[in-house]
Amino acid sequence: MSSHRLRSNERGRIVTLDAAAFRWLAPGVAVLGLVIAGLVPERGAVAATTARQPKTHRVTIEGTSFQPDRLTVAAGDTVVWVNTDPFPHTATSTADAFDSGSIPSGKSWKFRALKAGAFGYICSLHPTMKAQLTVE
Amino acid sequence: MKVSVGVIAAALWLAALGASAQGVSDAQIASIVVTANQVDIDAGKLARSMAASAEVRKFAEQMITDHTGVNKSAIDLVAKLKVTPDDNPTSQSLKAGGDRNIANLKALKGAAFDKAYIDNEVAYHQQVIDAMDKTLIPGATDAQLKALLVRVRPAFVAHLEHAKHVQSSIAKQ
Numbered sequence: 001m002s003s004h005r006l007r008s009n010e011r012g013r014i015v016t017l018d019a020a021a022f023r024w025l026a027p028g029v030a031v032l033g034l035v036i037a038g039l040v041p042e043r044g045a046v047a048a049t050t051a052r053q054p055k056t057h058r059v060t061i062e063g064t065s066f067q068p069d070r071l072t073v074a075a076g077d078t079v080v081w082v083n084t085d086p087f088p089h090t091a092t093s094t095a096d097a098f099d100s101g102s103i104p105s106g107k108s109w110k111f112r113a114l115k116a117g118a119f120g121y122i123c124s125l126h127p128t129m130k131a132q133l134t135v136e
Numbered sequence: 137m138k139v140s141v142g143v144i145a146a147a148l149w150l151a152a153l154g155a156s157a158q159g160v161s162d163a164q165i166a167s168i169v170v171t172a173n174q175v176d177i178d179a180g181k182l183a184r185s186m187a188a189s190a191e192v193r194k195f196a197e198q199m200i201t202d203h204t205g206v207n208k209s210a211i212d213l214v215a216k217l218k219v220t221p222d223d224n225p226t227s228q229s230l231k232a233g234g235d236r237n238i239a240n241l242k243a244l245k246g247a248a249f250d251k252a253y254i255d256n257e258v259a260y261h262q263q264v265i266d267a268m269d270k271t272l273i274p275g276a277t278d279a280q281l282k283a284l285l286v287r288v289r290p291a292f293v294a295h296l297e298h299a300k301h302v303q304s305s306i307a308k309q
Contacts, residue, residue, distance in 0.1 A: 064290035087205030087291070105205055125198060126294035 054112075056080060059131070061089045061103070061123075066131035075116050075135050082108040091131075092124040099124075160275045163222035166214045168272065169285070171227040172264055173207040175234030176257075182238060183253045188246045189309070192254060195302050199257070199295065206288050213284055247306070254303045261296035265289065 054076040060067045061083040073079060081091045083103045091100040091109065097119045100109040113135040123129040160168070176199050183196035214221060221227075237256050244252050268289055276282035 063287040064294055085205070085287075085291070086209040087202040123294075125202075126291065126298070128290070128294040128297050 054078065058082060059091070061085055061091075061129075064089075064123075064126050065129055066091070066121075066123075069131040070134070071132070072134040072136060073113055075114055076112070077135075078110055078112045079133060080108050080110050088125060089123045089129070090125055091121055093133075094120045094122060097121075160224070160226070160271060161222065162217075162276060162278050162281055163219050164224040164226070165272050165276055165281065165285075166210065166219050167221035167223050167227040168230065168267075169210045170207055170214075170221055171230045171234075173203040173210070175230055175237075176203045176260060177207070178234060179237055179241070179253065179256065179260075182241055183249075186241070186245075187250050187253065189250050189306055191302055191305060192250045195257075195298060196253070198298075202291055202295065206291065209284060209288075213280060217278060217280065219278075219281075247309075250306050251303075254299055254306065257299040258296065258303055261292050261299055265292050265296065268292070 056078045057071055057073050059071060059079060059081045061081055062085060064085060081100060081103060083089050083105055086105050088102040088104050090102055093099060098111050103109045116135045118132060118134045120132050180196040180199035184193055187193045187196060241249060241252055268285055273282060273285045276285060
């Protein structure tokens with residue numbers, strides 16, 4: 001478990017596992033950081049600050065589909081839906097957790113995911129578009 | 137099930153689309169794509185003002201928006217590729233079929249209008265998807281034109297599902 005791995009790993013699932021593990025470790029790391037700050041100030045500070053840095057994830061809307069159609073993020077992360085199709089789409093939770101409203105062609109919509117859970121969502125204009133956002 | 141004159145007319149001209157699109161050039165495909173979108177935009181504009189059901193008017197509004205967007209991408213790409221859309225028997229047949237549909241719809245009102253418009257939308261989207269799969273996508277030689285067709289195809293599938301949903305919804309009213 002290192003802050004380097006958290007920052008550099010582009011694979012959502014592994015990053016997510018790391019982030020989940022950090023929630024267990026972070027308080028300990030912070031305390032440890034304070035305790036050992038005098039000895040190794042740099043390492044302690046880096047571990048404590050980067051572990052809490054929220055990430056931004058991109059979902060591309062293209063060809064009347066969400067890509068990726070399954071995304072797992074940590075609570076506090078932001079998801080940006082970017083509509084690259086030539087007509088509007090929405091990202092609408094089927095459980096009323098979020099609703100972008102119409103995202104015009106070439107525009108995007110951001111959502112900060114705070115509540116944990118697995119949220120199925122669709123495009124309300126093209127309900128054949130189905131995807132899932134998991135917040136851990 | 138009662139089949140309207142409009143649906144039979146639509147089936148005839150759309151069958152022509154499938155049959156005569158064999159061995160089409162990119163310039164002909166460009167003309168077919170633009171005409172197919174325009175035909176649905178025109179029907180949508182009529183339905184937006186004439187439809188009795190709010191659900192049908194909303195569907196029509198979305199068809200205008202989506203097909204206008206698809207047409208803009210198609211026209212932009214065609215200009216970039218320096219292809220001049222080539223009018224051909226398939227695009228002419230599409231245009232004639234679209235005109236017949238409009239004429240048929242203009243003679244109708246209320247629930248009869250809604251049913252005829254939606255029935256035609258179901259038939260139209262199904263046939264355009266078939267034509268894309270059988271002739272337009274396999275026939276496109278330019279990679280970007282082919283990619284555009286592949287990218288917009290799922291929207292036609294979504295429209296077909298949506299049209300079928302509206303069709304069954306208004307049948308219950």
